Amino acid sequence: MLRLADLELFVRSSVLGSFTAAALEAGLLPGQVAAAIKRLERDLDVRLFARTTRSLRLTAEGERYLPTAVTALETLRQGHEDLHGNPGTLRGTLQVSAPSDLGRNMLLPWLSAFRRAHPALHLRFLLSDQIADLNRDPVDVAIRYGRNQDANYIALPLADWNRRVLVASPAYLNRHGRPQTPDALQQHACLLYMQYGRVYDKWQLGNRTVQVRGPLVSDDADVIRRLAILGEGIVYKSWLDVSNDLASGELEIVLPDLAGEPTPVTLVCPHRKQLTPAVGQLHLWLRERFEALRRSCTNLPD
Template identity: 30%
Template sequence: MKQHYTIRHGALEGVEVFLAVARRRNFRRAAADLGVTPSAVSQAVRTLEARMGAALFARTTRSVGLTEAGQRFLDRAGPAFEEIVAAGEAARDVGQRPTGLLRLSVPRSVVPLILEPMIASFCRAYPEIELEIAASDEMVDLATGGFDAGIRLGQFIASDMVAVRLTPSFSFVVVGSPDYLERHGCPERVDDLRHHACLRLRRSNGAIAPWSFADGNEAVEAMVTGPLIAHDYPTLLGAAMQGVGLAQTPRPVAEGSIAEGKLKPVLKGLAAATPGVFLYHPGKRQVLPKLRAFIDHLKSAG
């Protein structure tokens, strides 16, 4: 059976006043500490006592003391109120300066390309921020996963996210090892891929990603086959360098291996473009200082 729940309005109302009077044992001095009138303090205490159903203070013309109920309330409410105040200060601290835990969801292939060059300098610049990088190619829900932001290719970012560009647009490139291309030849048309071992990527939703090409202004997708399916680009790239087959990856992921001669690009005239890599987050109203610091540092490092 569904239980009815009623929010307790004003549960903390009057507690700070009670603690001030209990500390000072004097209504007038407590009022001075709080910056209010003595009558306001008296009224707040009377309201609190009425809500508690018990007198909290024993008052005479000369002194103010705690009743047994007041002492019990002080013993429990004092430490609890201090914790609430400390919690508020901690939350305010995170909202006002770069501090706290910054959690990012990032594809594995992006870590060496974008993050590794700036991690050390960021940690030195912001020693009060704990940077946590969850390297995964799964598309995660930032709020559910407890992440402050994510980094992804632009076409995979939901339209309701705030996106910050990290790289220019770039193309996808099909690559193979010199040994593989010597044994099997270079494909010259998309249709030629039917005769090649093509290494494929399985997306986080379970679907195998088709290979994308651009024939003039027309987008072309090819459903290829091959001996290996992986969940990330670095694995596909490593297999391609071992001569297992051809792989299609974002060009920045393969550039180093191409420059070293470990891989050769093919079908260059049919390369499909992608918008680039973006950092994204849901913070449309306010970006916390720790995330703002990270975004600014990324931009300056780039």
């Protein structure tokens, strides 16, 4: 018979990559966590982890079993919540991952208001420009740019009208002039950031894709936006990331007649079984606010 505590320690060990870290989190000794994993492996008749003195990683069998374990724990948690308290009250913890710039400057106040509307719900908000692995990272849902490429995930639309735009500060354009063609970007300081583990330096404008270069690169897209405001160069960003800066006049659109790359925003979760009431209500909450923003703005990209 599988023990619920053993299943929980398996999931946390896989996320944290360490029996010691999982033990510290649970208030146990590392040997107790190792014993729990051994019991689970014996019950399942498979080896879940490959262990060395320096590393801990899931075996192929462990990788296959992890989504099942996560789903089982979530189902039990949801069942407990349904038995206790008002069924319409959102409870428990919802872990949300989002890109750095969008998360800090747009989603943060919206999620704060969502939590206030549901005081029994706890939110964990994780910001990173790296794509969260929904099967391994401590994340329930991810808010992402771009179209969902993984058929195993469920993607719910939030802002399918969003595009990238080319922007720079008035100070930069006054000093260096305004490029008139995509090729002219090669004579300008282009501000670059990391996307999917590589420098995002191929910018799509109209039917052209131009490879650019520049003196400043960061793994945080919010840093690059701030550098553009300071007049350090031209940046190619999601309209949502720079909409407030365009409205304030701190940034201006460059080459406005050339449409940027479509960059829809979606809310992604591993599968339909994890479309909990909290996830469903968060999706509706955010979609309403993205739609209100679209209706209220006059500088939307074509």
